[in-house]
Amino acid sequence: MTDEIVKVTMENCEAVAQKVVDCLVGTVFGMASFCQVSDMKNAPKSLNRLVLSGGYRIVDGSVRIKLHPRRQIFWDVRDEQVTVTFSEGDDSIIIERKFADGRILYRVIMVLC
16 A cells, blocks of 8 residues: 655645545544644644535635534645645545744544544
């Protein structure tokens, strides 16, 4: 099993969003988020039993994927360096968002069933 690592650009933004939605449609999943600033990491915030509540919306490189209950997966390639890793081995998706100020936000999505 290999991981597929995709650097998100304006050109492939829609295809990556569609692949994330395709991986999550019809599943229940959990999501953990944490931010790394320099050498320090914040404690992860996690949510369980999430499902898609629709597709995605893209406006000028800003992607929003709606979830239920009242959450979203978001990234903006205009202001961030975004990398998405699709891991087939453990059914996970890792979204890494690097900001200009050095912060890195990680969002780890794990399919639960």
